[in-house]
Amino acid sequence: MMKASFKARYEPDKASAAATVAVNAGDFKLRASMTDATVVNGPCLNGLALAVEKPGFFIIDYNVPKNDIRFQFMNTVRVAEKPLNLTYIHGKGDNRTIVDGCLVIDSVNKVSANHVLGTGNSKLKYTYLHGGLTTFEPSYDLGKNAWDFAISRRVYGDDLFQATYQTSSKDLGLQWSRSSKLHGSFKISASVNLAEERKIPKLCAETTWDFEM
Template sequence: MMKASFKARYEPEKAAAAATVSVKAGDFKLRASLTDATVVNGPSLNGLAIAVEKPGFFIVDYNVPKKDVRFQFMNSVRVAEKPLNLTYIHSKGDGRTILDGALVIDSGNKVSANHVLGTGNTKLKYTYVHGWLTTFEPSYDLGKNAWDFAVTRKFYGDDVLRATYQTSAKNLGLEWSRSSKQNGSFKIIASVNLAEERKIPKLCAETTWEFEM
């Protein structure tokens, strides 16, 4: 089975587009993604990436113009009868390695951590789902010594409203999204920096269409 998706992003200053095509081959998935850089000023390989994935086990991404390979390995173990999901990501180009772990306590509680090896960049996050409709996500960045907060609320099945606040940058964001297999998905994002003297909101819209062939 082949699946394809097309995403368009609109901002006051610019517009961008991206497309992804994936093919399932047994236990593996082959994927190619393109950005609008591949067709600007004529067809090119700029913005082209290909990937091989075995869901739940590994992903190998190859960025064609940068000649960069990224490896991602996933595994799950049990700690005190609770599932601990582990992810190892290594980018060959910049030599960066990321370790990510998420401990699922129960259906409404999860603790996760993200660390970049060789740096002080470590983030801790707690996720709490209340009544299956509202999700609270406080997170703490040890490198910046700062808290971030996010609250997500589902409405009418397909609508999701998400509010975020980054204390270090004083960025306040609001996002409304709707997902539908029949009519596609869209997202409207508004953000404002409370530290700026002129607090002018920045607006952005995204739309995504998915197809099966």
């Protein structure tokens, strides 16, 4: 089976587009993605990326114009009978390695951590799902010594409203998204920096269409 998706992004000063085609090959998925830079001045290799994935085990991404490869490995272990989902990501180009872990305590509570090896960049996040609809996510950035907060609420099944606040940068964000197999998906977001004297919101809209062939 072949799946394709098309994404368009709109901002007041620019617009962009991207497309992805994925093919199932037994236990593996082969994926190719491109941006508008691939075809506007082309065809050319700008914005072209290839990937091989075995769901739940690994993903290998290759950025063609940058000749850069990224490895991502996933595994799940048990800690006190609780699933701990581990992800290891290494990018050859920037020589950066990221280790990510998520401990699922129960159906409504989970704790996750993210660390960039060789640096002080670490983040801790606690996720709490209330009533199956509202999610609270406080997180702490050890590198910045700062807290971030996010709260989201699912409405009418397909709609999700989210508010975020970053204490280090004083960025406040609002987002409305919808994911529907029949009508496609979209996301509308606005952000404003409360530290700026002129608090002009930044607006962005995205729409995604998925196809099966």
